[in-house]
Amino acid sequence: MLKKMRSPFMPTAYIFQEIMIDGEEALVFMDGNLEIMEQEEAKDVLAKLIKGYKNEDVNKSIKEHNKERQLLHAGFDFENQGRYYRFNHPVYSKKEFRKDLKRNWSFKCGWCGKKVSSEFPQEYYTIMEYSLEGTTGFERGCSEVCIKHIWDELLTNWLKEHGYDPQKYGL
Ligand SMILES: [Zn+2]
Structure with a gap:
């Protein structure tokens, strides 16, 4: 299972805001006050995201976690x-x-x-x-x-x- 350090990691909920750069899609983080995350903070978040998703054990756990969630969502709580x-x-x-x-x-x-x-x-x-x-x-x-x-x-x-x-x- 995924070990959660803190939950949730970010104190505020962010959404992805799509932006266009030279005709190509890009994303920035936007919070509930419609403020957009600045570069320094974003760098830190991105580094941690990469660390998380680069790890094969984590990726396997994510798949398992989601399958279990989907089972609950389908009405089964075997445990x-x-x-x-x-x-x-x-x-x-x-x-x-x-x-x-x-x-x-x-x-x-x-x-x-x-x-x-x-x-x-x-x-x-x-x-x-x-x-x-x-x-x-x-x-x-x-x-x-x-x-x-x-x-x-x-x-x-x-x-x-x-x-x-x-x-x-x-x-
Ligand atoms: Zn019978």
């Missing part, structure tokens, strides 16, 4: 919530067959293949529709163990598609 939550909501839920069904229906568990039928009422589990792109809400499992397996498989694929190593998260 604090485990992998069965997204955007603070459980990714699967427990269901019961309605008691007033006119016609029985059944499904096969998406993991173990066991037939689950409303004729023999039992609890079953489904993946929440919002929990992952591409889920239909029809991923069903006969038990919590099975729905967790189903989810793990969906999540593994999602992580791979988004450039993450599932093993890093215990998958």
